[in-house]
Amino acid sequence: MSHRQKALEYANTMRESFLEQLKDFVRIPSISTDPEKKAEMQAAAEWITAKLRDLGLREISIIPTEGHPVVYGECQCADRPNAPTVLIYGHYDVQPSEPDDLWKSPPFEATVRGENLYGRGASDMKGQVAATLFAVESILKNGKMPVNVKFMIEGEEEIGSPNLNSFMESHKELLACDVALNPDSGMIAADLPTITYALRGLAYFELRVYGPEHDLHSGLFGGVVHNPAQVISELIAGMHDQDGRITLPGFYDRVRPLSEEERAELAKLPMDEEYYKRQTGVPALYGEKGFTPVERVGARPSLDVNGLYSGFTGQGQKTVIPSWAMAKISTRLVPDQDPAAVFDQLKQYLMEKAPKTVRWELIQMSYGAASISDIHHPATQALANAFVSVWGKPPVYKREGGSIPVVGNMQRILGVESVLTGFGLSDDNIHGPNEKLHLPTWYKGIQTLVHFFYNYGEQG
Amino acid sequence: MSHRQKALEYANTMRESFLEQLKDFVRIPSISTDPEKKAEMQAAAEWITAKLRDLGLREISIIPTEGHPVVYGECQCADRPNAPTVLIYGHYDVQPSEPDDLWKSPPFEATVRGENLYGRGASDMKGQVAATLFAVESILKNGKMPVNVKFMIEGEEEIGSPNLNSFMESHKELLACDVALNPDSGMIAADLPTITYALRGLAYFELRVYGPEHDLHSGLFGGVVHNPAQVISELIAGMHDQDGRITLPGFYDRVRPLSEEERAELAKLPMDEEYYKRQTGVPALYGEKGFTPVERVGARPSLDVNGLYSGFTGQGQKTVIPSWAMAKISTRLVPDQDPAAVFDQLKQYLMEKAPKTVRWELIQMSYGAASISDIHHPATQALANAFVSVWGKPPVYKREGGSIPVVGNMQRILGVESVLTGFGLSDDNIHGPNEKLHLPTWYKGIQTLVHFFYNYGEQG
Numbered sequence: 067m068s069h070r071q072k073a074l075e076y077a078n079t080m081r082e083s084f085l086e087q088l089k090d091f092v093r094i095p096s097i098s099t100d101p102e103k104k105a106e107m108q109a110a111a112e113w114i115t116a117k118l119r120d121l122g123l124r125e126i127s128i129i130p131t132e133g134h135p136v137v138y139g140e141c142q143c144a145d146r147p148n149a150p151t152v153l154i155y156g157h158y159d160v161q162p163s164e165p166d167d168l169w170k171s172p173p174f175e176a177t178v179r180g181e182n183l184y185g186r187g188a189s190d191m192k193g194q195v196a197a198t199l200f201a202v203e204s205i206l207k208n209g210k211m212p213v214n215v216k217f218m219i220e221g222e223e224e225i226g227s228p229n230l231n232s233f234m235e236s237h238k239e240l241l242a243c244d245v246a247l248n249p250d251s252g253m254i255a256a257d258l259p260t261i262t263y264a265l266r267g268l269a270y271f272e273l274r275v276y277g278p279e280h281d282l283h284s285g286l287f288g289g290v291v292h293n294p295a296q297v298i299s300e301l302i303a304g305m306h307d308q309d310g311r312i313t314l315p316g317f318y319d320r321v322r323p324l325s326e327e328e329r330a331e332l333a334k335l336p337m338d339e340e341y342y343k344r345q346t347g348v349p350a351l352y353g354e355k356g357f358t359p360v361e362r363v364g365a366r367p368s369l370d371v372n373g374l375y376s377g378f379t380g381q382g383q384k385t386v387i388p389s390w391a392m393a394k395i396s397t398r399l400v401p402d403q404d405p406a407a408v409f410d411q412l413k414q415y416l417m418e419k420a421p422k423t424v425r426w427e428l429i430q431m432s433y434g435a436a437s438i439s440d441i442h443h444p445a446t447q448a449l450a451n452a453f454v455s456v457w458g459k460p461p462v463y464k465r466e467g468g469s470i471p472v473v474g475n476m477q478r479i480l481g482v483e484s485v486l487t488g489f490g491l492s493d494d495n496i497h498g499p500n501e502k503l504h505l506p507t508w509y510k511g512i513q514t515l516v517h518f519f520y521n522y523g524e525q526g
Numbered sequence: 527m528s529h530r531q532k533a534l535e536y537a538n539t540m541r542e543s544f545l546e547q548l549k550d551f552v553r554i555p556s557i558s559t560d561p562e563k564k565a566e567m568q569a570a571a572e573w574i575t576a577k578l579r580d581l582g583l584r585e586i587s588i589i590p591t592e593g594h595p596v597v598y599g600e601c602q603c604a605d606r607p608n609a610p611t612v613l614i615y616g617h618y619d620v621q622p623s624e625p626d627d628l629w630k631s632p633p634f635e636a637t638v639r640g641e642n643l644y645g646r647g648a649s650d651m652k653g654q655v656a657a658t659l660f661a662v663e664s665i666l667k668n669g670k671m672p673v674n675v676k677f678m679i680e681g682e683e684e685i686g687s688p689n690l691n692s693f694m695e696s697h698k699e700l701l702a703c704d705v706a707l708n709p710d711s712g713m714i715a716a717d718l719p720t721i722t723y724a725l726r727g728l729a730y731f732e733l734r735v736y737g738p739e740h741d742l743h744s745g746l747f748g749g750v751v752h753n754p755a756q757v758i759s760e761l762i763a764g765m766h767d768q769d770g771r772i773t774l775p776g777f778y779d780r781v782r783p784l785s786e787e788e789r790a791e792l793a794k795l796p797m798d799e800e801y802y803k804r805q806t807g808v809p810a811l812y813g814e815k816g817f818t819p820v821e822r823v824g825a826r827p828s829l830d831v832n833g834l835y836s837g838f839t840g841q842g843q844k845t846v847i848p849s850w851a852m853a854k855i856s857t858r859l860v861p862d863q864d865p866a867a868v869f870d871q872l873k874q875y876l877m878e879k880a881p882k883t884v885r886w887e888l889i890q891m892s893y894g895a896a897s898i899s900d901i902h903h904p905a906t907q908a909l910a911n912a913f914v915s916v917w918g919k920p921p922v923y924k925r926e927g928g929s930i931p932v933v934g935n936m937q938r939i940l941g942v943e944s945v946l947t948g949f950g951l952s953d954d955n956i957h958g959p960n961e962k963l964h965l966p967t968w969y970k971g972i973q974t975l976v977h978f979f980y981n982y983g984e985q986g
Contacts, residue, residue: 266745268745268845270843270845277806277808278806278807278808279806280807283928284832284856285726285928285929286926287802287805287927288823288830288858289813289819289822289823289828289858290802290806290811290812290819290822290823291802292808292810292811292812293830295762295831296762296763296765296766296830298759298834299758299763299831299834300759300762300763302759302760303756303759303764342747346737346738346739346742346750346751347739347740348738348751348752349883350752351750351751351752351883352750352883353750353751363747363749363750366749368749370748370753370845371753371755371756371759371837372755372837372838372843372847373755373836373837373838373839373840373844374755374758374759374834374835374837374848374851375834375835375836376834377831377832377833378832378833379833379834379835379852379854382891383730383832383856383891383892385728385832385856386833387830388831388832392839393755394843396843396845398744398745398749422809423809423810423812424808424809431842431843466745466746467747467748467749468746469745
């Protein structure tokens, strides 16, 4: 029996043990946003280091940051010199569990019902982190690793990874690798193995429009003052044209066009108009003309008003001309848009369009670049072939509309591409009550990762 | 000496006494919105009835309503049969005094500093009610009245007069009269006696736009969902055209055009662009093309967003596509617009313009008709001539942009026109701290009212 076969068999026989170990990990309420949970955060970090120690990895440490620490460990122990190195990214922190009364079993009890393990973090992403550990274990217990691996498991993903960039900046050599494996992105469905190859970036703003010095009586002044709530509405309305295109000057100049190959690939995804209507409950979809819904979400930029406020918003009526109005506005960006340039484009738009009847202010809140990886990258191919081995079919390639800033930040800081996948499903209810992990998919995921390491080792 | 002369002289010699009596009235904290002030409301009502009793009026009573009572008293005692009857409208309630620490002397102490009496209600409108009582006193102490008078002094004006309409409905005969005198409208400046001959009406709505069933992740759905905050902005933006005209279908159909005579009259008011810029602090005015600011505020309808709300409005950022958006929208109407028709016009606009990507709801909050009175009405002429006698010049005629619903309601319920005037000044700071009454203007006001009653008696 080949080494690979032995590892796969090991993984199969260890199912019960893997599940029990994962339950222990899920039982730790490592809620990063809760200042009362410092000890639990430490416990979760220690659970991982104990596991890394069992596997015989080196350089194992819980490295402090200004916030929660990063767990590190490596195995520079490939079966041949010059084997490639995979940096495995993950996070050990979880979202708060509230509202607890909506959970059918306590969120930190790790309960199996039917084919699923229920518990906060089971899917996002303790199950995914554990799957990488168990895949590495399956290989090491039966011989040498086909690639070198490094683990970088952070504790602040659910609060926006405020200290990860500086951690990566100051540990560039330690983290040197050929590719990053990020299993924090899930599968569209249990029968649709999925590789996410692109993520949208984000640029977030607050726009404020100032009119009269204080709220005015709408009878005494209605007709001579340009109402700031009206002005902000006019400005927002002008940010899209009739075809649903964003009008900020130069906004599309650097948008990377979709290739025919990509469009054909995206067309395979089971996410048509009906899918999005079902997901959102809207009576009809909206968006940029000339693109399918899945293209609009994945491969085209968008601009949304995330919040709007002006004047009197309580019960009943108050006849006031508000003195100011506010909008939270964010853009989702695609390669090769520059988030910093979008600030200038929005500013330019406002300079051209804002009337002389008001004053305005544009506040930049945050930004992160989009990322895209080559689906012909050797690691992506290794993963795709792994999916074929386990699922009997190639994965779908998905562009993700959301933003996972660590991917772009790794590209920028470490100069490394990420392969994004994962064995969570879209109905896992991550961040919500009754989060679950589909165990048959998870077991197949461990097998897939075993294949991935071998495939990449052979190719690399 | 004529009877008129004697009355005027009496008013002159009684200045100190009138002031002392007014101070007593102002000292009563008759705050209608404060449930703790029931006794003080009663005391203010009794202060008036005591005064009416001193004057020898008849049918004096404090008539209960569902809220605060109405004070009534009449003098069907004109010097000749068939003399006209003037219904004097006023209110004895005042606004709360908060914030008290901004008052230089306690709000219910009635303090004279320089030429002014300071105290809550001194200008709005205890001083005005008292002026009518003292004018009637001046006449009655020196002979018979040239007209019949009826006093209807309510206690709920500052809380929107919720019970006055039903009071008028059920007391139509008691309140029968030839004209109403409403001294709740002030003067533009101490040297500009002012008659307000038109008031704008009001129609108030809440518009709600519903999109997805719950807030969405703006990354996962940005580009396929029509954001309700964007939709409401587009709808609001479309409610005015490039010339500042309101686009609701049929909105201007019944707007009574301004006559050349009126435009000439309004042009005399010292309320130019600079005036409105100073009053509001806006960098530039806005409004319907082809009309001066004072015409736009007084004689043209307006539409304002009074409040706007959607999504996340707190500190920081949240990348959400809001599930709904809300706008409070009100229109100020002019003769002969029908407030009920405006609801249909706004609904029609929404049916035509709201996209199929959302659901919407329009809630009618309240409405009141505009009112306008003939400046050639005998009572208006009588008042204008009275101003000439006291100020040495005719009054300016002003259209008021705000709404005083009692005027339209009296027209509708009692079938009677109102003459609106008053001796408060625009810098009296009514509703604010340090409300004051300019005493030299007030004394001239009492003289003016004496002339008015004689003039109207002679004409009527």
